[in-house]
Amino acid sequence: MAVSEDFPVGLRVMVVDDDPVCLLILQRMLHQCRYRVTTCSCATQAYTMLRERQDTFDLVISDVYMPDMDGFRLLELIGLELDLPVIMMSANGETSLVMKGITHGACDYLLKPVRIEELRNIWQHVVRKKGTFDFNRDNCSIDWDSNKTLVEVQSEDHGSRKRKGNIELSDAMIEDANSLKKARVVWSSELHKKFVNAVNQLGIDKAVPKSIMEIMRIQGLTRENVASHLQGLIRLLKA
DNA sequence: GGCTTAATAT
């Protein structure tokens, strides 16, 4: 059973936000929480995808303010046609807005900036709504075969309820499946420049990963990333 | 327990 540290792994989450930066951040954090994430930058597209691929999502997180469709409208549509838990999200925490979210059927309301701690437990909404969560589904891990076709791989359970056949995928999902493999940080000259600046600012003897990272202020860049880069640099300085 | 650094893996 794919449960680690009491977490159901692989819950399928759709994130809708017109701000690509927010999308990226959310995606990162959700991945860190071991969810499978599909992102969508416009509500109408999200709605289409959700409707076309019912049963391929467990949970939706949607921004409130979006250019093409109000988040509440999306919430309403989902509540009408699909039976998915929806979490609303906004930088605006006015009680009236939050109220509106809840009364329209949202199961939660996240305030931006969203902290990862708040995402860790969102799977509970799925359990709550469905009354159950089919952990067994996770016996099927998703993997790429050599033809870059997504197939469902059955685990030891050669039981009765075998689902057969390949799954058709939207581009968004394909892209996400790729991103499940942890994206490596690429140290562009731009990024490296900031790194060097931080090091100089600290002074060479005080330049440790944590401080460097804090000065750089790059969203998503971890201390480990900086440590690794620092080590690589030191190594070739000695060579 | 968190952090840095060295060693090792991908």
Next chain:
DNA sequence: GATATTAAGC
């Protein structure tokens, strides 16, 4: 070769 991950030491 670059970056990640793990192990060791502080």
